[in-house]
Amino acid sequence: xxxxxxxxxxxxxxxxxxxxxxxxxxxxxxxxxxxxxxxxxxxxxxxxxxxxxxxxxxxxxxxxxxxxxxxxxxxxxxxxxxxxxxxxxxxxxxxxxxxxxxxxxxxxxxxxxxxxxxxxxxxxxxxxxxxxxxxxxxxxxxxxxxxxxxxxxxxxx
Amino acid sequence: xxxxxxxxxxxxxxxxxxxxxxxxxxxxxxxxxxxxxxxxxxxxxxxxxxxxxxxxxxxxxxxxxxxxxxxxxxxxxxxxxxxxxxxxxxxxxxxxxxxxxxxxxxxxxxxxxxxxxxxxxxxxxxxxxxxxxxxxxxxxxxxxxxxxxxxxxxxxxxxxxxxxxxxxxxxxxxxxxxxxxxxxxxxxxxxxxxxxxxxxxxxxxxxxxxxxxxxxxxxxxxxxxxxxxxxxxxxxxxxxxxxxxxxxxxxxxxxxxxxxxxxxxxxxxxxxxxxxxxxxxxxxxxxxxxxxxxxxxxxxxxxxxxxxxxxxxxxxxxxxxxxxxxxxxxxxxxxxxxxxxxxxxxxxxxxxxxxxxxxxxxxxxxxxxxxxxxxxxxxxxxxxxxxxxxxxxxxxxxxxxxxxxxxxxxxxxxxxxxxxxxxxxxxxxxxxxxxxxxxxxxxxxxxxxxxxxxxxxxxxxxxxxxxxxxxxxxxxxxxxxxxxxxxxxxxxxxxxxxxxxxxxxx
Amino acid sequence: xxxxxxxxxxxxxxxxxxxxxxxxxxxxxxxxxxxxxxxxxxxxxxxxxxxxxxxxxxxxxxxxxxxxxxxxxxxxxxxxxxxxxxxxxxxxxxxxxxxxxxxxxxxxxxxxxxxxxxxxxxxxxxxxxxxxxxxxxxxxxxxxxxxxxxxxxxxxxxxxxxxxxxxxxxxxxxxxxxxxxxxxxxxxxxxxxxxxxxxxxxxxxxxxxxxxxxxxxxxxxxxxxxxxxxxxxxxxxxxxxxxxxxxxxxxxxxxxxxxxxxxxxxxxxxxxxxxxxxxxxxxxxxxxxxxxxxxxxxxxxxxxxxxxxxxxxxxxxxxxxxxxxxxxxx
Numbered sequence: 007x008x009x010x011x012x013x014x015x016x017x018x019x020x021x022x023x024x025x026x027x028x029x030x031x032x033x034x035x036x037x038x039x040x041x042x043x044x045x046x047x048x049x050x051x052x053x054x055x056x057x058x059x060x061x062x063x064x065x066x067x068x069x070x071x072x073x074x075x076x077x078x079x080x081x082x083x084x085x086x087x088x089x090x091x092x093x094x095x096x097x098x099x100x101x102x103x104x105x106x107x108x109x110x111x112x113x114x115x116x117x118x119x120x121x122x123x124x125x126x127x128x129x130x131x132x133x134x135x136x137x138x139x140x141x142x143x144x145x146x147x148x149x150x151x152x153x154x155x156x157x158x159x160x161x162x163x
Numbered sequence: 164x165x166x167x168x169x170x171x172x173x174x175x176x177x178x179x180x181x182x183x184x185x186x187x188x189x190x191x192x193x194x195x196x197x198x199x200x201x202x203x204x205x206x207x208x209x210x211x212x213x214x215x216x217x218x219x220x221x222x223x224x225x226x227x228x229x230x231x232x233x234x235x236x237x238x239x240x241x242x243x244x245x246x247x248x249x250x251x252x253x254x255x256x257x258x259x260x261x262x263x264x265x266x267x268x269x270x271x272x273x274x275x276x277x278x279x280x281x282x283x284x285x286x287x288x289x290x291x292x293x294x295x296x297x298x299x300x301x302x303x304x305x306x307x308x309x310x311x312x313x314x315x316x317x318x319x320x321x322x323x324x325x326x327x328x329x330x331x332x333x334x335x336x337x338x339x340x341x342x343x344x345x346x347x348x349x350x351x352x353x354x355x356x357x358x359x360x361x362x363x364x365x366x367x368x369x370x371x372x373x374x375x376x377x378x379x380x381x382x383x384x385x386x387x388x389x390x391x392x393x394x395x396x397x398x399x400x401x402x403x404x405x406x407x408x409x410x411x412x413x414x415x416x417x418x419x420x421x422x423x424x425x426x427x428x429x430x431x432x433x434x435x436x437x438x439x440x441x442x443x444x445x446x447x448x449x450x451x452x453x454x455x456x457x458x459x460x461x462x463x464x465x466x467x468x469x470x471x472x473x474x475x476x477x478x479x480x481x482x483x484x485x486x487x488x489x490x491x492x493x494x495x496x497x498x499x500x501x502x503x504x505x506x507x508x509x510x511x512x513x514x515x516x517x518x519x520x521x522x523x524x525x526x527x528x529x530x531x532x533x534x535x536x537x538x539x540x541x542x543x544x545x546x547x548x549x550x551x552x553x554x555x556x557x558x559x560x561x562x563x564x565x566x567x568x569x570x571x572x573x574x575x576x577x578x579x580x581x582x583x584x585x586x587x588x589x590x591x592x593x594x595x596x597x598x599x600x601x602x603x604x605x606x607x608x609x610x611x612x613x614x615x616x617x618x619x620x621x622x623x624x625x626x627x628x629x630x631x632x633x634x635x636x637x638x639x640x641x642x643x644x645x646x647x648x649x650x651x652x653x654x655x656x657x658x659x660x661x662x663x664x665x666x667x668x669x
Numbered sequence: 670x671x672x673x674x675x676x677x678x679x680x681x682x683x684x685x686x687x688x689x690x691x692x693x694x695x696x697x698x699x700x701x702x703x704x705x706x707x708x709x710x711x712x713x714x715x716x717x718x719x720x721x722x723x724x725x726x727x728x729x730x731x732x733x734x735x736x737x738x739x740x741x742x743x744x745x746x747x748x749x750x751x752x753x754x755x756x757x758x759x760x761x762x763x764x765x766x767x768x769x770x771x772x773x774x775x776x777x778x779x780x781x782x783x784x785x786x787x788x789x790x791x792x793x794x795x796x797x798x799x800x801x802x803x804x805x806x807x808x809x810x811x812x813x814x815x816x817x818x819x820x821x822x823x824x825x826x827x828x829x830x831x832x833x834x835x836x837x838x839x840x841x842x843x844x845x846x847x848x849x850x851x852x853x854x855x856x857x858x859x860x861x862x863x864x865x866x867x868x869x870x871x872x873x874x875x876x877x878x879x880x881x882x883x884x885x886x887x888x889x890x891x892x893x894x895x896x897x898x899x900x901x902x903x904x905x906x907x908x909x910x911x912x913x914x915x916x917x918x919x920x921x922x923x924x925x926x927x928x929x930x931x932x933x934x935x936x937x938x939x940x941x942x943x944x945x946x947x948x949x950x951x952x953x954x955x956x957x958x959x960x961x962x963x964x965x966x967x968x969x970x971x972x973x974x975x976x977x978x979x980x981x982x983x984x985x986x987x988x989x990x991x992x993x994x995x996x997x998x999x
Binding site: 048 | 743859
């Protein structure tokens, strides 16, 4: 499976992860030792003890991972995949305006019709099925109070 | 045997039309709730508690018990079919369940294995509960902070088995997650820790949305790559008969299920350890035994070990709950609240003052086990249909369920945000070949380990003696050192001829 | 003629307009508040827990007794940030209908972490009522090496030590008051904080600690079963029933009685109108007086009914907050 175009990392995610991890461990170690305390003569471990020990281990692991990372190939992140998190981000944003359930409903419809280019029949059937599950189970039965959004609150409160 | 008589009396209480109906209803609801990612048994029991208000106390309690119990069955469904565990105990089930359903194309068999193992594990738990309930609870009491620390250290070493091919990365991710778990309120000191000034982080990172994200949502993102692959005819054999397992399969699942059933029951009794810990320990134990196929590739033994353990733990948790009035977990606490609201007081006097109720409840668990198995079995063909839904339709649907489920855990968008971020994290990590299974165990076990360790040190005034002075703890510490030193000592033992090396198969 | 017409016109105009003014005056003096929409009740802990049960018992009694003007209660559990997010949200509800229809379950165990860990203070809320008060005791288990609290004190003075297990929040404050009164250090009489009293009781039943600090409700059945024995009443008066044998601190030695007020109350947002506050306060008084409350909650959970309407509750809670702030050095 020779693919001469595959990247062996110059500087990619394989390097970023260990670096971020190392930075985090240093932050945690610093906070742990200075703010939360390490060991108390009579009480034993303080709030900072365990996190500091773990952070030190993680620091070592991230240094090792960083060193090894140059030998490994960079992972491929297909662009299309990012559409899913992007949609969720939009849903979260839209929730503040129109509420969670409507946002989710809009998402399903838009995704199936505009992106996947399904027929109206498929779209509507899937839409009906998933909304039945969501509304039937979560809204009607379990009574979870979903956010209704600014617009609804402005109109009806 | 007095207990059997009492149990039979319990069955007499149980076998009224209304009570049986309540058991069935509880089982169905529990299955549905259990299968939904996001609603774990804690939220499920809490949300369904009001439904039981309409009935009289005995019926209500029976329904509640069967509901709690059926939850454990349901969690495996979405784990096996979609690789999205319905609740945290089901996480381990997905490790072998999902490959068996998709790669090995035996979804019906996977589901049936899970159901049967759950049944066996639960049955073992209940039998143990019946005969030794209060005594078992007392054994659990002996596990104080020092003993739990030792036990959890042993458990943590088994995480090593799960880190996969790249230990450095596995360790890195595990440590990272432990650090995430330490953010929030530190109970022992009463002060917040690593909250970076955020009011949300004062409560730490909530477990359920985190799990949904890092396992479930990450999975959905990854599914985008598969959406155009035509699902080959997994549609054959949609009948119940088509999902039957062979006699050979059954013989494979029986030993792990029996072993894990006992292990799970015992773990369920321990303070603080719950079904998730039990499932993990069951799976880790299975690693030391022979499995026909390697674990993690769709081995029946893997599914059997986890599911039996988590149902065993659900049953085992009733021992301290009923006999001592001590809830072993959050779900137990809700159950306890529900029981108390009905005027029943679990505790040392329960079996003395209200034997009818206590044994009726235990009897109902047996019945719930049986009924849930039957329903779960019958539902398999219907569930398999889910697999034949084109991936491209599944993606938005699962995304929606992840979002709605995460919101429901705390009635706030914070849960959704956590799910979103941990989903991206899980996806990036998986792609970069950082193994994710140890993550959930670390998130659950590490805080337990830390709090028990600190409590032990407070009791011993900062001295290490406590871990070696008490018998249970001493035994566990010896086991711990044995496990840690084994890789080092092994070459020497091989040389001395004490251990044979297996010839690798060509 | 013109003058007459314009005077008449003026009189007519004034005649039609004046009732509005009269209405306005009447409204501000005798406007009775009545709930006119769903009431949102926030509970900052998870379903099934103590505060949750407390809230649902109250809403139940109010709905059945028609104390909510026929409106429904929407009890919502908001547990983010250990409850701080929910409390902050309630404190910020804007004036008007929303504020008058928002309630928050608020206990001593909620106030303490709130002022300790955030900038939120009691002044951002409208106290509405105090419903019940609770106190604590120290217990020994079957395996404890000390049989009375006097023995504990003597042993510590002779150089030994003891460990108390308790729950977070109120128990910690009581413990600190206790060691201060006794003049011991944390090392001599240590405290292990658990997430819930049940975990503390587990540890003493297993013989891992010497004493457990608990409210009567949690310990009751263990005392009845003989597994726990009360050895110290953290109260100015002795308890009754099977807890009567526990002495107060002043009876054991030359100490003042130690008692830490543990209370359960209800508050509303700061911008709740006074009329609404009075309405809710009266409604809660009716709840407190009801037989159902006395039997199904106070009696069952062994609390002390100690109702305070909104003005008294405000003074009480404010004093409590000031005292606590001082004790943690803020």
